[in-house]
Amino acid sequence: MRKISKRAQEENRAGWLFMKPAMIIFVILVAVPVVVSLLLSFTKWNFLSGLSGIEWVGMKNFTQIFTADRKFKMALVNTLIYALTVTPISIILALLFAYMINDKTHLRKFNRLCFFIPYISSMVALAAVFRFLFRSDGPINLLLTQVFHLSAVPKWLTDTSLCRIPVICVMIYAGIGFSLIVYMAALQSVPKELYEAATMDGAASFRKFVSITLPMLSPTTFYLCIVRLIAAFKAFSAINIMGVSTSAPSLVTEIYGNAFNSYKFGYASAEAWVLVAVILTVTVFQFWGQKKWVHY
Numbered sequence: 001m002r003k004i005s006k007r008a009q010e011e012n013r014a015g016w017l018f019m020k021p022a023m024i025i026f027v028i029l030v031a032v033p034v035v036v037s038l039l040l041s042f043t044k045w046n047f048l049s050g051l052s053g054i055e056w057v058g059m060k061n062f063t064q065i066f067t068a069d070r071k072f073k074m075a076l077v078n079t080l081i082y083a084l085t086v087t088p089i090s091i092i093l094a095l096l097f098a099y100m101i102n103d104k105t106h107l108r109k110f111n112r113l114c115f116f117i118p119y120i121s122s123m124v125a126l127a128a129v130f131r132f133l134f135r136s137d138g139p140i141n142l143l144l145t146q147v148f149h150l151s152a153v154p155k156w157l158t159d160t161s162l163c164r165i166p167v168i169c170v171m172i173y174a175g176i177g178f179s180l181i182v183y184m185a186a187l188q189s190v191p192k193e194l195y196e197a198a199t200m201d202g203a204a205s206f207r208k209f210v211s212i213t214l215p216m217l218s219p220t221t222f223y224l225c226i227v228r229l230i231a232a233f234k235a236f237s238a239i240n241i242m243g244v245s246t247s248a249p250s251l252v253t254e255i256y257g258n259a260f261n262s263y264k265f266g267y268a269s270a271e272a273w274v275l276v277a278v279i280l281t282v283t284v285f286q287f288w289g290q291k292k293w294v295h296y
Contacts, residue, residue: 040269047263054266061270072271075254076278081164082250083232083282086171091224093172094179099213102187112184119177123170127241130170131157134242163244170238175231179224186220187213218294226286233279251275 041062044055065072101111118126133140134156141153156162194212203211214221236252239245245253255275259268 037269037272040266041273042270043266045264045266047265057266061267062274064267065270065274071249072251072254072274075249075251078164078248079233079235079250079278082168082171082235083229085168086175086232087225087228089168090172090175090228091179091221094176094224095183095217095221097176098180098183098187099209102184112181115180116177118174121174123174123237124241126170126174127238130166130173130238131242134166134169157243158247160247163242163248166242167235167238167244167248170242171232171235174238175228179228182220182224183217186217190216215295222286222290222294226283229282229286230279233275233282251278 040054042056042058044057044061046053097115101108132138135141136153136155136157140156144150144153154162156166190213194216195208198208198212233250234252235250236256239248239250239253240256245257249257251271252275255268255271258264258271
């Protein structure tokens with residue numbers, strides 16, 4: 001067995017010393033709450049009753065979620081709609097915009113900044129802006145009445161068939177910036193020789209994009225699909241601020257309502273673990289399917 005030198009031992013001790021603050025924070029704020037949440041998911045507990053009010057119910061919470069809770073099923077359907085619309089649209093738009101401003105264009109840095117600002121902006125502020133845009137007397141309905149001469153304007157925020165649209169719009173608007181910056185970084189790594197060879201063979205721009213750019217960016221697209229899907233499944237601020245958490249709730253708003261409005265912490269914990277299972281299932285499915293279209 002190789003003997004570790006004294007200097008290496010001192011470096012190891014120093015490394016563990018620097019890691020301790022982060023490990024303590026992780027244990028207190030992440031690990032312990034995760035374990036407590038898992039235990040609470042098998043209980044019935046009203047927070048106001050104190051620790052003495054905890055009642056062990058086993059799998060009853062999960063049984064109720066999948067058999068009797070219509071609100072949870074509606075929230076699950078809404079969440080899937082948000083995820084399956086926001087993720088592909090935001091990624092496709094980000095790819096197109098990144099491809100267009102990747103070359104030597106005017107105000108290239110300014111354009112990147114304009115696309116990235118919504119991502120770093122507060123979702124609360126963005127949701128408030130979009131709520132103003134989509135309200136009954138807002139600019140969008142004003143445009144529909146003045147330009148398209150509609151007699152009856154849509155009730156975007158109150159109509160249950162339309163209230164998802166403003167949420168999807170603000171989530172797409174906020175998510176394009178991150179995907180665009182990642183795509184622009186990935187485009188820099190695509191070998192220029194491939195485009196030069198394709199040009200010599202007479203390939204058009206669209207052919208280059210389909211045959212070179214898309215396959216070379218497939219690992220980046222795979223990464224963004226995972227990241228953006230998880231973000232869509234955790235949607236909360238936009239739905240809550242825009243006031244559609246009752247008509248078009250997501251899983252997170254449903255969990256929040258049961259925990260902090262109804263004080264059903266055990267049931268909310270069970271719902272949270274169902275959300276974890278959904279995200280894990282979708283992620284595993286993506287890793288299984290990526291072998292068929294991702295080129296490394």
